[in-house]
Amino acid sequence: MSRLALIVMAAAVACSPTGAPAQVSATRHSTVDAAASQGAREVLAQVRPAVIQIKSFFGSNTAQASHGTGFAVAEGGVFMTNYHVVAEKVQHPDKYRLEYRAAGGETGAIAVLAVDVRHDLAVVRATGYAPTPLRLEASPPVKGERAFAVGFPLDVGLTITEGISNGKIDDAFEARIHYSGALNAGMSGGPALNAAGEVIGVNVAGYRFEQLVSFLVPAAHAQGLRDRSLDPEPNADLKKEIATQLHAHSADLFAALEGPMQTQAVSGYSLPAKLAPFINCNASGEPMSEDPVQTVRVNCFAKAGLFLQRGLSSGDLRYSHYVLSTDKLDAWRFANRFSGLTLAVGNFGSPRHVGPYACEDRVVGLRGFDASMLVCARRYRRLEGLYDFTVRVSSLNGSKQGFASHLDMYGVEFDAGMKFIRRYVEVMEWKP
Numbered sequence: 355m356s357r358l359a360l361i362v363m364a365a366a367v368a369c370s371p372t373g374a375p376a377q378v379s380a381t382r383h384s385t386v387d388a389a390a391s392q393g394a395r396e397v398l399a400q401v402r403p404a405v406i407q408i409k410s411f412f413g414s415n416t417a418q419a420s421h422g423t424g425f426a427v428a429e430g431g432v433f434m435t436n437y438h439v440v441a442e443k444v445q446h447p448d449k450y451r452l453e454y455r456a457a458g459g460e461t462g463a464i465a466v467l468a469v470d471v472r473h474d475l476a477v478v479r480a481t482g483y484a485p486t487p488l489r490l491e492a493s494p495p496v497k498g499e500r501a502f503a504v505g506f507p508l509d510v511g512l513t514i515t516e517g518i519s520n521g522k523i524d525d526a527f528e529a530r531i532h533y534s535g536a537l538n539a540g541m542s543g544g545p546a547l548n549a550a551g552e553v554i555g556v557n558v559a560g561y562r563f564e565q566l567v568s569f570l571v572p573a574a575h576a577q578g579l580r581d582r583s584l585d586p587e588p589n590a591d592l593k594k595e596i597a598t599q600l601h602a603h604s605a606d607l608f609a610a611l612e613g614p615m616q617t618q619a620v621s622g623y624s625l626p627a628k629l630a631p632f633i634n635c636n637a638s639g640e641p642m643s644e645d646p647v648q649t650v651r652v653n654c655f656a657k658a659g660l661f662l663q664r665g666l667s668s669g670d671l672r673y674s675h676y677v678l679s680t681d682k683l684d685a686w687r688f689a690n691r692f693s694g695l696t697l698a699v700g701n702f703g704s705p706r707h708v709g710p711y712a713c714e715d716r717v718v719g720l721r722g723f724d725a726s727m728l729v730c731a732r733r734y735r736r737l738e739g740l741y742d743f744t745v746r747v748s749s750l751n752g753s754k755q756g757f758a759s760h761l762d763m764y765g766v767e768f769d770a771g772m773k774f775i776r777r778y779v780e781v782m783e784w785k786p
Contacts, residue, residue, distance in 0.1 A: 355361065356772070358565025358718055368387075373537075377702060381384055384744045387750075391594070391613075392500060393502075393516075394499065394514050394516050395512065395547055397502045397504075397547055397549070397551050397593070398502075398504065398512075399520065399543060401425070401488055401504055401508055401551055402457050402487050402512065403456070403457065403458070403485040403486070404425050404426040404453040404485045404486060404487065404545075404683050405421060405424070405425050405426075405456075405457060405458075405504055405505070405512060405544060406419060406424050406425070406426075406433060406455065406456050406483070406705070407421055407422075407424075407455045407456075407506040407540075407547065408422050408423065408424045408433075408435055408439055408440070408453075408454055408541050408543065409421045409452065409453050409454070409455065410418060410439070410440070410442055410450055410451075410452055410466060411445060411450065411451050411452075411453065412442075412449060412450055413449060413450075417742040419442065419450065420439070420442070421439075421506065421509065421540055422435055422436060422438075422439030422440075422505075422506075422541075422543040422544075423435065423439075423504070423505035423540065423541055423542060423543045423557065424439070424454070424478060424480075424542060424543050424544070425488055425543075425545040425553070426443055426484075426485045426486065426487040426488060426545060427458070427477070427487050427488065427490065427553075427576065427580045427611050428487050428580055428701060429484065429487065429745060430479070430484055430722060430781050431480040431481070431482070431483055432467070432477060432478075432487070432580070432583070432584070432613050433454075433464075433478050433479070433480055433485035434475065434476075434477060434478075434545075434556060434576050434579075434580060435475075435476050435477075435478060435542075435543030435556075436474045436475060436476065436542045436543040436571075437469050437470065437471050437474045437475055437476045437494070437554065437555075437556055437661070438474055438500050438542065438661050439509060439542055440452060440464075440466050440469075440476045440478060441661065441662065441663045441664075442471060442663060442664065443466060443537050444466055444476075444592050444593070444663075445662070451463070452464035452465075452466070452478070454480045454483065455650030456483055456485075457512045458610065458696060459480070462480055462482040462483055463480075463481045463483075464478045464479070464480055464481075465478060465479050466478050466592065467479055467583045468576065468579055468583035468592075468595075468628045469592055469595065469596060469599075469660070470578075470579045470599065471596050471599050471600065471603075472528060472599055472602075472603050472660060473528060473529075473571050473575040473579075473664065474558050474571060474660075474661065475575060475579050476543075476579075477575055477579055477580055477583035484749070485775020487767060488545055488547075488551070488552070488553050489551075489552045489553065490553045490573045490576060490577045490580070491548065491551070491552040491553060491554050492572075492573050492574040492577050494521065494531070494554075494572060494574075495515070495519040495521065495531065495554045495555075496519070496521070497502070497519065497520055497521035498518060498519070498520075499518070499519045499548060499549070500516065500517075500518060500519075500548070500549050501516075501517055501519040501533055501535065501546055501547065501548060501554065501695045502514055502515065502517075502535070502543055502546065502547045502548075502549075503515045503517070503533060503535055503536075503537055503540075503541060503544060503545075503546045503547075503557050503568070504544050504546075504547065505537075505540060505541025505542070505543070505544030505557055506540045506541065507537075507538035507539065507540045507541045507546070508538055508539060508540050509540060513541070514534040515536045515537070515541075516535055517533050517534040517536070517568070518533075518534045518535070519531060519532075519533060519548075519554065520532035520533070520534055520687055521613040522572070524631075525631035525632050525658075526632055527610070527656065527657070527658040528574070528631040529571075529572050529608070529660070530558070530569040530570065530571065530572075530585050531546070531555045531569065531570040531571075531572055531701055531773075532567070532568075532569065533546060533568045534557070534567070534568070534570065536568065537557050537559070537568035537569075537608060539559075540570050540712055541557045542558060542559075543556060543557060544556070544557045544653060545557070545663040546570045547588050547714075548677075549759070550656040551561045552627065552687070553573050553576070554570070554572075555570025555572050555573055555576075555678050556570060556573070556574050556575075556576050557569040557570060558571050559571060560584075587638075591742045593659035593736075594774050596662070597738065597740075600660065600662075600668050600669060600740060600765060600769060601667070601739065601740070602657070602739060603658075603660060603669040604668075604669055604740070604765065604766045604767045604770065605767065606772065607656070607658055607669055607671070607766070608766070608767075608770045608771075608773075608774055610632070611629055611630055612772065614627060614630060615777055615778070615781045616628060616779050617783070618652070619785065620652065620675065620677045620757070621650060621677045621679055621755065621757075622755070622784060622785055622786055623677060623749070623757050623782070623783070623784055623785075624721075624781070624782065624783035624784075624785060625675045625677075625757065625759060625780060625781075626654075626665075626673065626675075626699065626778055626782075627652075627654075627784055628654065631656070632656060632657070632658065633654050633655065633656050633657075634654065634657065635652060635653065635654040635655075636652075636653055637650065637651065637652045637653075638650075638651050639651065646680055646683050646690055647678050647679070647680045647682075647688065648678070648679050648680065649676060649677070649678050649711065650675075650676075650677040651674065651675070651676055651677075652672050652674060652675040652677075653672075653674045653687075654672060654674070655672045656670055656671045656672065657670070658670050658671070659687055659764065659765075660765070665704045665707065666707045667764060668706070668737070668740060668764060668766075669764070669765045669766065670763070670764045671761070671763040671764070671766070672761075672763065672779070673759065673760060673778070674759070674760045675758075675759045675763040676695050676757060676758045676759075676760075677714050677755075677756075677757040678691070678692055678695075678755065678757070678758075679755040679756075680752065680755075681754070682752050682784065683754070684785075685753035685754060688753065688754050689753070691765065692748070692756055692758070695748055695758035696726065696728070696748040696750070696758050697746070706735070707735060707736070708733070708734055708735060708742060709732050709733050709734075709735060710729065710732060711731065711732045711742075711744065712731055713728060713729065713730040713731075714729050714730075715719050715726070715727070715729075717750065718779070720779065720780070720782050720783065721748065721781075721782065721783035721784065722751075722781075722783055722784035722785065723749055723751035723783075724749075724750045724751060725747050725748060725750055725779075725782070725786035726746075726748045727745070727746070727747050727768075727779065728744075728745065728746040728747075728748070728751060729743070729745050729775060730743065730745070731743050731744075731746040731759055731768070732772075733780055734765065737765070739764065739767055739768070740767065741760070741765075741766060741767070742762075742763065742765065742766075743762065743763040743766070743775065744760075744761075745759075745760070745761040745762070745775055745778070745779075746758065746759070746760055746761075747759040747779055747782065748763075751784055759782070762780055763774065
Protein backbone atom coordinates (compact mmCIF):
# COMPACT_ATOMS: atom_id res chain seq x y z
CA MET A 355 0.00 0.00 0.00
CA SER A 356 1.34 3.46 -0.89
CA ARG A 357 2.19 6.08 1.73
CA LEU A 358 -0.62 8.30 0.37
CA ALA A 359 -3.17 5.52 0.79
CA LEU A 360 -2.04 4.94 4.37
CA ILE A 361 -2.42 8.65 5.17
CA VAL A 362 -5.96 8.71 3.72
CA MET A 363 -6.93 5.57 5.67
CA ALA A 364 -5.52 7.01 8.90
CA ALA A 365 -7.51 10.21 8.46
CA ALA A 366 -10.74 8.25 7.99
CA VAL A 367 -10.10 6.05 11.03
CA ALA A 368 -9.25 9.10 13.15
CA CYS A 369 -12.88 10.28 12.80
CA SER A 370 -13.96 7.51 15.22
CA PRO A 371 -12.44 4.82 17.43
CA THR A 372 -14.07 2.22 15.18
CA GLY A 373 -13.37 3.86 11.83
CA ALA A 374 -17.05 3.41 10.90
CA PRO A 375 -18.46 6.98 10.99
CA ALA A 376 -17.48 7.75 7.42
CA GLN A 377 -20.01 5.16 6.25
CA VAL A 378 -22.61 6.11 8.88
CA SER A 379 -22.23 9.81 7.98
CA ALA A 380 -22.65 9.06 4.30
CA THR A 381 -25.78 7.04 5.06
CA ARG A 382 -27.20 9.84 7.22
CA HIS A 383 -26.54 12.48 4.54
CA SER A 384 -28.07 10.23 1.91
CA THR A 385 -31.22 9.84 4.02
CA VAL A 386 -31.52 13.60 4.60
CA ASP A 387 -30.95 14.37 0.93
CA ALA A 388 -33.55 11.79 -0.08
CA ALA A 389 -36.10 13.29 2.32
CA ALA A 390 -35.45 16.80 0.99
CA SER A 391 -35.70 15.66 -2.61
CA GLN A 392 -38.90 13.76 -1.90
CA GLY A 393 -40.44 16.90 -0.39
CA ALA A 394 -39.57 18.92 -3.49
CA ARG A 395 -41.01 16.25 -5.78
CA GLU A 396 -44.27 16.13 -3.83
CA VAL A 397 -44.70 19.91 -3.83
CA LEU A 398 -43.92 20.19 -7.54
CA ALA A 399 -46.36 17.42 -8.42
CA GLN A 400 -49.06 19.12 -6.33
CA VAL A 401 -48.73 22.60 -7.85
CA ARG A 402 -47.59 21.77 -11.39
CA PRO A 403 -51.03 22.09 -13.10
CA ALA A 404 -51.62 25.51 -11.47
CA VAL A 405 -48.38 27.13 -12.69
CA ILE A 406 -48.07 28.77 -16.11
CA GLN A 407 -45.40 30.58 -18.05
CA ILE A 408 -46.44 34.10 -19.08
CA LYS A 409 -44.84 35.46 -22.26
CA SER A 410 -44.82 39.01 -23.57
CA PHE A 411 -44.59 39.74 -27.30
CA PHE A 412 -43.98 43.02 -29.08
CA GLY A 413 -46.31 43.62 -32.02
CA SER A 414 -46.81 40.61 -34.26
CA ASN A 415 -43.45 39.04 -33.42
CA THR A 416 -43.39 35.36 -32.59
CA ALA A 417 -40.12 35.74 -30.66
CA GLN A 418 -40.91 36.72 -27.06
CA ALA A 419 -39.86 40.04 -25.55
CA SER A 420 -39.79 38.68 -22.01
CA HIS A 421 -41.32 35.99 -19.85
CA GLY A 422 -42.27 35.25 -16.27
CA THR A 423 -44.45 32.90 -14.25
CA GLY A 424 -47.99 32.90 -12.86
CA PHE A 425 -50.08 30.61 -10.64
CA ALA A 426 -53.81 30.04 -10.23
CA VAL A 427 -55.43 31.89 -7.31
CA ALA A 428 -59.16 31.74 -8.14
CA GLU A 429 -61.65 29.78 -10.20
CA GLY A 430 -62.20 30.71 -13.82
CA GLY A 431 -58.58 30.95 -14.94
CA VAL A 432 -57.51 33.75 -12.57
CA PHE A 433 -53.74 33.84 -11.98
CA MET A 434 -51.30 35.87 -9.88
CA THR A 435 -47.97 37.14 -11.23
CA ASN A 436 -45.60 40.09 -10.79
CA TYR A 437 -46.55 43.49 -12.15
CA HIS A 438 -43.17 43.78 -13.86
CA VAL A 439 -43.99 40.64 -15.88
CA VAL A 440 -46.98 42.39 -17.50
CA ALA A 441 -45.85 46.03 -17.17
CA GLU A 442 -45.20 46.65 -20.87
CA LYS A 443 -48.67 45.36 -21.77
CA VAL A 444 -50.26 47.63 -19.14
CA GLN A 445 -48.30 50.70 -20.23
CA HIS A 446 -48.49 50.02 -23.98
CA PRO A 447 -51.61 47.88 -24.53
CA ASP A 448 -51.60 48.39 -28.31
CA LYS A 449 -47.95 47.39 -28.72
CA TYR A 450 -47.67 44.24 -26.60
CA ARG A 451 -49.64 41.04 -26.18
CA LEU A 452 -49.51 38.37 -23.47
CA GLU A 453 -49.78 34.62 -23.84
CA TYR A 454 -49.51 31.70 -21.43
CA ARG A 455 -48.09 28.22 -21.74
CA ALA A 456 -49.02 25.60 -19.16
CA ALA A 457 -46.76 22.79 -18.04
CA GLY A 458 -48.90 20.38 -20.04
CA GLY A 459 -48.48 22.39 -23.25
CA GLU A 460 -51.77 24.32 -23.29
CA THR A 461 -51.51 27.88 -24.66
CA GLY A 462 -53.76 30.91 -24.93
CA ALA A 463 -54.19 34.64 -24.39
CA ILE A 464 -53.75 36.56 -21.12
CA ALA A 465 -55.71 39.64 -19.99
CA VAL A 466 -54.67 41.86 -17.06
CA LEU A 467 -57.40 42.39 -14.45
CA ALA A 468 -55.72 44.33 -11.63
CA VAL A 469 -52.29 45.56 -10.53
CA ASP A 470 -50.51 46.52 -7.31
CA VAL A 471 -47.30 48.32 -8.26
CA ARG A 472 -46.34 48.87 -4.60
CA HIS A 473 -45.95 45.14 -4.12
CA ASP A 474 -45.11 44.29 -7.74
CA LEU A 475 -48.21 42.15 -8.21
CA ALA A 476 -50.78 41.65 -10.97
CA VAL A 477 -53.87 39.51 -11.42
CA VAL A 478 -54.50 38.12 -14.91
CA ARG A 479 -57.04 35.85 -16.58
CA ALA A 480 -56.05 33.01 -18.90
CA THR A 481 -58.35 32.17 -21.79
CA GLY A 482 -59.24 28.47 -21.96
CA TYR A 483 -57.26 27.25 -18.96
CA ALA A 484 -58.68 27.12 -15.42
CA PRO A 485 -56.85 24.72 -13.07
CA THR A 486 -57.62 24.30 -9.38
CA PRO A 487 -56.31 27.37 -7.52
CA LEU A 488 -53.50 27.12 -5.00
CA ARG A 489 -54.22 27.99 -1.39
CA LEU A 490 -52.75 31.26 -0.13
CA GLU A 491 -51.33 31.18 3.40
CA ALA A 492 -51.57 34.77 4.60
CA SER A 493 -49.83 34.16 7.94
CA PRO A 494 -46.11 34.99 7.80
CA PRO A 495 -43.94 31.86 7.56
CA VAL A 496 -41.90 30.87 10.60
CA LYS A 497 -38.22 31.69 10.26
CA GLY A 498 -36.26 28.52 9.57
CA GLU A 499 -39.03 26.58 7.82
CA ARG A 500 -38.31 24.77 4.58
CA ALA A 501 -39.63 26.59 1.53
CA PHE A 502 -39.83 26.01 -2.22
CA ALA A 503 -40.02 28.32 -5.22
CA VAL A 504 -41.50 27.26 -8.56
CA GLY A 505 -41.18 28.96 -11.94
CA PHE A 506 -39.80 28.96 -15.46
CA PRO A 507 -36.19 30.21 -15.15
CA LEU A 508 -34.27 31.18 -18.27
CA ASP A 509 -36.67 29.27 -20.54
CA VAL A 510 -35.38 25.87 -19.36
CA GLY A 511 -38.81 24.56 -18.31
CA LEU A 512 -40.75 24.31 -15.06
CA THR A 513 -38.30 24.25 -12.15
CA ILE A 514 -38.44 23.99 -8.37
CA THR A 515 -35.77 25.29 -6.00
CA GLU A 516 -35.49 24.58 -2.31
CA GLY A 517 -34.39 26.85 0.51
CA ILE A 518 -35.29 28.24 3.91
CA SER A 519 -37.79 30.95 4.77
CA ASN A 520 -36.00 33.54 6.89
CA GLY A 521 -39.08 35.57 7.72
CA LYS A 522 -39.78 39.18 6.84
CA ILE A 523 -36.80 41.43 6.15
CA ASP A 524 -36.05 43.76 9.03
CA ASP A 525 -36.66 47.46 8.42
CA ALA A 526 -37.79 47.13 4.76
CA PHE A 527 -40.06 49.92 3.52
CA GLU A 528 -42.34 47.41 1.76
CA ALA A 529 -42.73 43.96 3.31
CA ARG A 530 -40.60 41.22 1.77
CA ILE A 531 -39.69 37.69 2.87
CA HIS A 532 -36.07 36.57 2.68
CA TYR A 533 -35.85 33.21 0.90
CA SER A 534 -32.49 31.43 0.95
CA GLY A 535 -33.02 29.63 -2.33
CA ALA A 536 -32.29 30.46 -5.95
CA LEU A 537 -34.56 32.76 -7.97
CA ASN A 538 -33.55 33.36 -11.56
CA ALA A 539 -34.96 35.46 -14.39
CA GLY A 540 -38.23 33.97 -15.56
CA MET A 541 -39.31 32.75 -12.10
CA SER A 542 -40.79 36.17 -11.30
CA GLY A 543 -44.44 35.84 -10.35
CA GLY A 544 -44.24 32.16 -9.50
CA PRO A 545 -45.39 30.73 -6.17
CA ALA A 546 -43.19 30.25 -3.12
CA LEU A 547 -44.59 27.45 -0.99
CA ASN A 548 -44.28 25.72 2.34
CA ALA A 549 -43.93 21.97 2.71
CA ALA A 550 -47.71 21.56 2.58
CA GLY A 551 -47.87 23.19 -0.87
CA GLU A 552 -49.49 26.40 0.44
CA VAL A 553 -48.39 29.69 -1.10
CA ILE A 554 -46.44 31.78 1.42
CA GLY A 555 -45.24 34.39 -1.08
CA VAL A 556 -44.70 35.41 -4.68
CA ASN A 557 -41.25 35.20 -6.28
CA VAL A 558 -40.10 38.74 -6.96
CA ALA A 559 -36.33 39.29 -6.99
CA GLY A 560 -32.82 38.20 -6.15
CA TYR A 561 -29.62 40.14 -5.56
CA ARG A 562 -27.46 40.22 -8.65
CA PHE A 563 -23.96 38.84 -8.06
CA GLU A 564 -25.01 37.40 -4.67
CA GLN A 565 -25.77 33.77 -3.90
CA LEU A 566 -29.11 32.52 -2.59
CA VAL A 567 -30.38 35.88 -1.34
CA SER A 568 -33.87 36.11 -2.81
CA PHE A 569 -37.09 37.90 -1.94
CA LEU A 570 -40.78 37.07 -1.88
CA VAL A 571 -43.87 39.27 -1.67
CA PRO A 572 -45.89 37.99 1.32
CA ALA A 573 -49.00 36.04 0.34
CA ALA A 574 -51.21 38.44 2.32
CA HIS A 575 -50.67 41.12 -0.34
CA ALA A 576 -51.48 38.65 -3.11
CA GLN A 577 -54.65 37.68 -1.26
CA GLY A 578 -55.74 41.31 -0.98
CA LEU A 579 -55.18 42.02 -4.68
CA ARG A 580 -56.94 38.79 -5.70
CA ASP A 581 -60.01 39.70 -3.67
CA ARG A 582 -60.11 43.23 -5.11
CA SER A 583 -59.76 41.91 -8.65
CA LEU A 584 -62.84 39.71 -8.21
CA ASP A 585 -65.00 42.70 -7.33
CA PRO A 586 -68.10 42.82 -9.58
CA GLU A 587 -67.02 46.27 -10.77
CA PRO A 588 -63.20 46.29 -10.89
CA ASN A 589 -61.30 49.42 -11.90
CA ALA A 590 -60.88 49.05 -15.66
CA ASP A 591 -58.50 52.03 -16.00
CA LEU A 592 -55.26 50.41 -14.90
CA LYS A 593 -53.10 53.45 -15.64
CA LYS A 594 -55.30 55.66 -13.46
CA GLU A 595 -55.11 53.07 -10.69
CA ILE A 596 -51.32 52.95 -10.98
CA ALA A 597 -51.10 56.75 -10.66
CA THR A 598 -53.22 56.61 -7.50
CA GLN A 599 -50.96 53.94 -6.04
CA LEU A 600 -47.83 55.97 -6.83
CA HIS A 601 -49.20 59.05 -5.08
CA ALA A 602 -50.08 56.96 -2.02
CA HIS A 603 -46.57 55.48 -2.02
CA SER A 604 -45.01 58.96 -2.20
CA ALA A 605 -47.16 60.15 0.72
CA ASP A 606 -46.25 57.13 2.83
CA LEU A 607 -42.55 57.53 2.05
CA PHE A 608 -42.44 61.10 3.37
CA ALA A 609 -44.68 60.20 6.31
CA ALA A 610 -42.08 57.60 7.31
CA LEU A 611 -39.41 60.33 7.24
CA GLU A 612 -41.29 62.71 9.55
CA GLY A 613 -39.95 63.65 12.96
CA PRO A 614 -36.57 65.01 14.07
CA MET A 615 -33.96 64.59 11.35
CA GLN A 616 -30.94 62.66 12.63
CA THR A 617 -27.50 64.15 11.92
CA GLN A 618 -23.88 63.03 12.11
CA ALA A 619 -20.67 65.00 12.62
CA VAL A 620 -18.09 64.83 9.84
CA SER A 621 -14.97 67.05 9.97
CA GLY A 622 -16.78 69.82 11.80
CA TYR A 623 -19.99 69.67 9.78
CA SER A 624 -23.29 68.29 11.06
CA LEU A 625 -25.09 66.58 8.15
CA PRO A 626 -28.20 64.38 7.68
CA ALA A 627 -27.53 60.80 8.75
CA LYS A 628 -29.66 57.64 8.63
CA LEU A 629 -33.14 59.15 8.55
CA ALA A 630 -35.29 56.01 8.90
CA PRO A 631 -34.81 52.30 9.66
CA PHE A 632 -35.36 51.35 6.00
CA ILE A 633 -32.56 53.63 4.77
CA ASN A 634 -29.16 51.99 4.34
CA CYS A 635 -26.06 54.15 4.84
CA ASN A 636 -22.37 53.45 4.44
CA ALA A 637 -19.30 55.62 4.93
CA SER A 638 -15.78 55.36 3.54
CA GLY A 639 -12.48 57.20 3.28
CA GLU A 640 -8.85 56.72 2.23
CA PRO A 641 -6.71 56.74 5.41
CA MET A 642 -3.49 55.84 3.57
CA SER A 643 -4.18 57.76 0.37
CA GLU A 644 -1.45 59.81 -1.30
CA ASP A 645 -4.12 62.09 -2.74
CA PRO A 646 -3.50 65.67 -1.54
CA VAL A 647 -7.25 65.96 -0.83
CA GLN A 648 -8.70 63.78 1.91
CA THR A 649 -12.30 62.75 1.26
CA VAL A 650 -14.92 61.21 3.52
CA ARG A 651 -17.94 59.79 1.68
CA VAL A 652 -21.35 58.98 3.15
CA ASN A 653 -23.93 57.31 0.89
CA CYS A 654 -27.53 56.58 1.89
CA PHE A 655 -30.25 54.75 -0.09
CA ALA A 656 -33.94 54.32 0.73
CA LYS A 657 -34.44 51.39 -1.68
CA ALA A 658 -38.14 52.21 -1.78
CA GLY A 659 -38.49 52.66 -5.54
CA LEU A 660 -41.27 51.09 -7.59
CA PHE A 661 -40.76 49.65 -11.07
CA LEU A 662 -43.21 51.10 -13.59
CA GLN A 663 -41.80 50.01 -16.91
CA ARG A 664 -38.47 49.59 -18.60
CA GLY A 665 -36.39 52.72 -17.92
CA LEU A 666 -38.85 54.25 -15.45
CA SER A 667 -39.22 53.89 -11.68
CA SER A 668 -40.81 56.04 -9.00
CA GLY A 669 -40.99 56.78 -5.27
CA ASP A 670 -37.36 56.66 -4.16
CA LEU A 671 -34.63 58.86 -2.71
CA ARG A 672 -30.89 58.77 -2.08
CA TYR A 673 -28.40 61.20 -0.64
CA SER A 674 -24.62 61.46 -0.33
CA HIS A 675 -22.14 63.70 1.46
CA TYR A 676 -18.59 64.36 0.27
CA VAL A 677 -16.45 66.10 2.90
CA LEU A 678 -13.08 67.32 1.58
CA SER A 679 -10.03 68.80 3.27
CA THR A 680 -6.39 69.47 2.36
CA ASP A 681 -3.17 70.64 3.91
CA LYS A 682 -1.18 70.29 0.69
CA LEU A 683 -3.06 72.30 -1.94
CA ASP A 684 -3.52 76.04 -2.15
CA ALA A 685 -7.02 77.52 -2.06
CA TRP A 686 -7.33 77.84 -5.86
CA ARG A 687 -6.41 74.20 -6.56
CA PHE A 688 -8.65 72.97 -3.75
CA ALA A 689 -11.58 75.01 -5.10
CA ASN A 690 -11.03 73.57 -8.56
CA ARG A 691 -11.15 70.04 -7.15
CA PHE A 692 -14.14 70.81 -4.96
CA SER A 693 -16.20 72.37 -7.77
CA GLY A 694 -16.59 69.05 -9.55
CA LEU A 695 -18.83 67.81 -6.72
CA THR A 696 -21.22 70.74 -6.84
CA LEU A 697 -22.67 70.00 -10.30
CA ALA A 698 -26.12 68.51 -10.88
CA VAL A 699 -25.85 65.65 -13.34
CA GLY A 700 -29.56 64.84 -13.65
CA ASN A 701 -29.07 62.03 -16.16
CA PHE A 702 -31.67 59.61 -14.83
CA GLY A 703 -34.76 58.81 -16.89
CA SER A 704 -35.70 58.92 -20.55
CA PRO A 705 -36.98 62.17 -22.14
CA ARG A 706 -40.11 60.31 -23.22
CA HIS A 707 -40.98 59.74 -19.56
CA VAL A 708 -39.86 62.98 -17.89
CA GLY A 709 -39.56 66.61 -18.91
CA PRO A 710 -36.42 68.78 -18.71
CA TYR A 711 -35.10 70.04 -15.38
CA ALA A 712 -35.87 73.57 -14.24
CA CYS A 713 -33.23 74.80 -11.77
CA GLU A 714 -32.72 77.58 -9.24
CA ASP A 715 -29.35 78.38 -7.68
CA ARG A 716 -28.85 80.67 -4.66
CA VAL A 717 -26.64 81.29 -1.60
CA VAL A 718 -28.34 80.40 1.68
CA GLY A 719 -27.40 81.08 5.27
CA LEU A 720 -27.34 77.89 7.35
CA ARG A 721 -26.30 77.21 10.93
CA GLY A 722 -22.88 78.79 11.29
CA PHE A 723 -21.99 79.01 7.59
CA ASP A 724 -23.15 79.99 4.13
CA ALA A 725 -23.74 77.48 1.36
CA SER A 726 -24.53 77.40 -2.34
CA MET A 727 -27.79 75.56 -3.00
CA LEU A 728 -29.01 74.27 -6.33
CA VAL A 729 -32.52 72.81 -6.62
CA CYS A 730 -33.75 71.25 -9.88
CA ALA A 731 -37.15 69.71 -10.57
CA ARG A 732 -38.77 68.01 -13.55
CA ARG A 733 -42.23 66.57 -14.00
CA TYR A 734 -43.38 63.19 -15.22
CA ARG A 735 -45.07 63.49 -18.58
CA ARG A 736 -47.84 60.92 -18.08
CA LEU A 737 -48.07 60.78 -14.29
CA GLU A 738 -49.66 64.04 -13.23
CA GLY A 739 -48.33 65.51 -9.99
CA LEU A 740 -45.12 63.45 -9.73
CA TYR A 741 -41.65 65.00 -9.99
CA ASP A 742 -37.96 64.22 -9.81
CA PHE A 743 -35.70 66.47 -7.71
CA THR A 744 -31.95 66.97 -7.83
CA VAL A 745 -30.44 69.03 -5.00
CA ARG A 746 -26.81 70.08 -4.51
CA VAL A 747 -25.63 71.89 -1.36
CA SER A 748 -21.98 73.00 -1.09
CA SER A 749 -20.35 74.88 1.79
CA LEU A 750 -18.74 78.29 1.31
CA ASN A 751 -17.02 78.72 4.68
CA GLY A 752 -13.53 77.36 4.04
CA SER A 753 -10.73 77.68 1.50
CA LYS A 754 -9.21 74.29 2.32
CA GLN A 755 -12.16 72.32 3.62
CA GLY A 756 -15.79 71.92 2.65
CA PHE A 757 -18.60 69.53 1.84
CA ALA A 758 -20.93 68.85 -1.06
CA SER A 759 -24.23 67.12 -0.32
CA HIS A 760 -26.27 65.44 -3.06
CA LEU A 761 -29.97 64.65 -2.67
CA ASP A 762 -31.93 62.94 -5.46
CA MET A 763 -35.62 62.02 -5.31
CA TYR A 764 -37.64 60.23 -7.99
CA GLY A 765 -41.37 60.19 -8.60
CA VAL A 766 -42.59 62.15 -5.56
CA GLU A 767 -45.23 64.81 -5.05
CA PHE A 768 -44.00 68.38 -5.49
CA ASP A 769 -45.07 70.00 -2.21
CA ALA A 770 -43.93 67.05 -0.11
CA GLY A 771 -40.63 66.99 -1.97
CA MET A 772 -39.98 70.69 -1.37
CA LYS A 773 -40.88 70.37 2.31
CA PHE A 774 -38.39 67.53 2.71
CA ILE A 775 -35.66 69.53 0.93
CA ARG A 776 -36.10 72.39 3.40
CA ARG A 777 -35.87 70.03 6.37
CA TYR A 778 -32.84 68.31 4.86
CA VAL A 779 -30.91 71.55 4.39
CA GLU A 780 -31.95 73.33 7.59
CA VAL A 781 -30.31 70.74 9.88
CA MET A 782 -26.86 71.30 8.33
CA GLU A 783 -24.49 73.01 10.76
CA TRP A 784 -20.84 74.05 11.07
CA LYS A 785 -19.31 73.34 14.49
CA PRO A 786 -15.65 74.48 14.46
